[in-house]
Amino acid sequence: MKKILIIFVALFMMIFNVNALEITSEHAVMYNLNDNKIVYEKNKDEITSIASLTKIMTTLVAIEQIADINKTVVLNNSMFEGLYEAEAAVIGLKDGQVLTYEDLLYGTFISSGADATRALTISLAGSETNFVKLMNDKAKELGLVNTKYINATGLDEIGQISTVDEVARLLKVALENKLFKTIFESRSYTLSDDSMTIYSTLSNTSIRYGLNINSVVGAKTGYTDDAGFCLASVGHDKTNDIKYLLVTTKAPISFEKANHLEDAIEVYDYYFNNYKYYNLVDKDAKLLTFDTKYSKLKNVSFKAPYDVKYYSDSSFNKEQVRLKYNGPDVLKPFTKVGKEIGTLDIMYGDQKVNTISVTLQEKVPFSIIQFLKSNIVIIILIIILGRIIKKRKRKKKTIKRYNRRYRKK
Incomplete structure (x- = not known):
């Protein structure tokens, strides 16, 4: 009865804790990157516009197409056609300006410049349309079945869709690329021609609204009428050394407050303060004791080769930890040290958290006297x-x- 009550209370606390979060974004998903597991979600699989979160794919595909990031590109006005009429965000690139691919990558991502995006995609693929085909091919390769690109900038257009979960999955893949990760985490960048220093939209937004973003490692913002305020970010809980990846879309558009960034700060703060890893098993803790046969040692023990941790909120209860051993209970001599004897399931309640390979950690010496006695x-x-x-x-x-x-x- 006591065990049932403890489980009920733990489940109630976890549900209550998640519901305690009230964010303005209509869609959200957050992964614990340490475990690669979803820890928070809100309409994560609903189709949504993603605005400039599109540029996550734009940047990744561009990096894969570029052989030399220091190669230069001569810009021309045809690359910027229609952007000003569409009121797209630009960084102010000019006709005849000579920039490197690296410049255009940073201009595309950290300051979300549609002019940099156009110059990047056209110079690499001949046209934005050709480049978008590469983006859709990459989406298909990654299994992003609900993601479709019509343009590379993220401007609202019928058919330009995704889900927050697919954006999150894409971002996880992109962050495996060293150059992408560097760009993602950058707050500023000076163009190679020294014409300007650009700043990340994350930095600009936090400064404008006086928000503390010390826990945010990197981010991509987005905004259109259809998508609302959007944000894809990574936050680091330095106290517990846990990294999270959060994607939100369709936060209410307001020029008085940054709803998307406030949502991210609220979610991060909540999880930083309420969730951490608890040790189910400590390294070197004695987990099993085996009787021996035909040996001068009466028994031998098996110690945990590493810590086994469990991610939980404050409802964690050590009494719910159980060990389930599968293997022989008696050991005989001549078994080699290091040989697997069996397996040990580490359980929290009814959930299997980890399976440890149980190996012989010390020699079981043969004793003729014990053999004779037995x-x-x-x-x-x-x-x-x-x-x-x-x-x-x-x-x-x-x-x-x-x-x-x-x-x-």
Whole structure:
């Protein structure tokens, strides 16, 4: 009864804790990157516009297409056609300006310049349309079945869609690329022609609204009428050394407050303060004791080769930790040290958290004395049986000799 009550209270606390978060964004998903597991979600699989979060894919595909990031590109006005009419965010690139691919990557991502995006995609693929095909091919390769790109800038357009979960999955892949990760985490960048220093939209937004973003490692913002305020970011809980990846879309548009960034700060702060890893098993803790057979050691133990941790909120209860061993209970000599004996499931309640390979950690020496003691009855029986057999053989021989003598007479 006590166990059932503890489980009920733990589940209630976890549900209550998640519901305690009230963010303005209509769609959200957050991954614990340490475990690669979803820890928070809100309409994560609903189709949504993603505004400039599109540029996550734009940047990744561009990096994969660029052989030399220092190669230069001569810009021309045709690259910027229609951007000003669409009121797209630009960084102010000019006709005839000569920039490197690296400049255009940073201009595309950290300051979300549509002019940099156009120059980047056209110079790499001949046209934005051709480049978008590469983006959709990459989405297909990654299994992003609900993601479709019509343009590379993220401007609202019918059919330009994704989900926050697919954006998160894409970002996780992109962050495996060293150059992308560097760009993602950058707050500023000076163009190679020294014409300007650009700043990340994350930095600009936090300064404008006086928000503390010390826990945010890197981010991509977005904004259109259809998508609302959007944000894809990574936050680091330095106290517990846990990294989270959060994607939100459709936060209410307001020029009085940064709803998307406030949502991120609220979610991060909540998880930083309420969730951490608890040790189910400590390294070197004695987990199992085995009896031995035919050895001078009465028993040998198995110690945990590493810590086994469990991610939980403050409802964690050490009493719910259970060990489930699968293997022999008695060990014999001549088993090699390091050989797997069995497995040990580390359970929290009914959930299997980890399976440890149980190996022999110390030698089980053979003892002739213990062998004899353990088998004394069998040895005595063998001796008695041997004597009986020997006695019978002698008796048979005696009978045979007697019969021979009797026949001769």
